[in-house]
Amino acid sequence: SQQGEEDPQALSIQEGENATMNCSYKTSINNLQWYRQNSGRGLVHLILIRSNEREKHSGRLRVTLDTSKKSSSLLITASRAADTASYFCASSRNAGGTSYGKLTFGQGTILTVHP
Amino acid sequence: GAVVSQHPSWVICKSGTSVKIECRSLDFQATTMFWYRQFPKQSLMLMATSNEGSKATYEQGVEKDKFLINHASLTLSTLTVTSAHPEDSSFYICSAREQILPYEQYFGPGTRLTVT
Numbered sequence: 001s002q003q004g005e006e007d008p009q010a011l012s013i014q015e016g017e018n019a020t021m022n023c024s025y026k027t028s029i030n031n032l033q034w035y036r037q038n039s040g041r042g043l044v045h046l047i048l049i050r051s052n053e054r055e056k057h058s059g060r061l062r063v064t065l066d067t068s069k070k071s072s073s074l075l076i077t078a079s080r081a082a083d084t085a086s087y088f089c090a091s092s093r094n095a096g097g098t099s100y101g102k103l104t105f106g107q108g109t110i111l112t113v114h115p
Numbered sequence: 116g117a118v119v120s121q122h123p124s125w126v127i128c129k130s131g132t133s134v135k136i137e138c139r140s141l142d143f144q145a146t147t148m149f150w151y152r153q154f155p156k157q158s159l160m161l162m163a164t165s166n167e168g169s170k171a172t173y174e175q176g177v178e179k180d181k182f183l184i185n186h187a188s189l190t191l192s193t194l195t196v197t198s199a200h201p202e203d204s205s206f207y208i209c210s211a212r213e214q215i216l217p218y219e220q221y222f223g224p225g226t227r228l229t230v231t
Contacts, residue, residue: 035222040206040227041224042208042222042223042224042225043159043208043222045221045222088158088159090159101147101149101212101218101220102149102161102164103149103161103210103220104161105151105158105159105160106158107158108157108158110156
């Protein structure tokens with residue numbers, strides 16, 4: 001399956017600044033999720049936004065979804081050094097049966113937050 | 116929240132040998148599990164969908180005879196990398212999908228495979 005695109009590929013900021021990452025996908029979706037991955041570790045689920053939602057908040061995270069442009073953005077406000085990680089978007093298509101839940105991951109953004 | 120475990124967390128094997136990786140849903144049943152592969156500094160690529168009691172569905176370009184998947188119970192799926200080669204060295208991650216609405220999906224911690 002083709003993967004979506006994310007930009008930037010790498011982002012370096014200072015603590016306290018906001019970090020914005022963008023993601024594009026190729027097909028119509030049921031929902032889009034954002035994950036975080038520390039180096040060499042598993043995935044941590046951050047937030048899910050459904051196709052009929054435009055914006056969602058969770059703590060310092062804000063996610064937007066524009067289905068007309070097939071794009072999403074993740075904003076992390078007041079970043080901390082501990083936010084340093086790779087961030088991936090993953091889209092879930094409108095597929096039924098056992099294909100339900102298949103995720104297509106974006107290329108990811110490597111975020112570095114300097115103390 | 117629900118927990119998915121993987122065993123082993125890392126493994127080193129010699130070229131030509133086979134390696135089995137287990138994915139377990141610890142506190143829920145999962146009819147469907149997914150196997151992903153992640154090369155260094157790259158994203159996750161779906162390899163196959165593992166269905167309890169039936170054959171796995173492989174993504175295009177993934178050799179089913181090389182990556183054997185068995186989903187023998189509602190809490191366990193295994194991925195066997197047969198005749199492993201150095202190019203199979205990667206991070207393998209599984210996820211398990213709950214059987215009940217809203218069909219939440221949970222990821223395992225991953226298995227680092229190094230083939231020498």
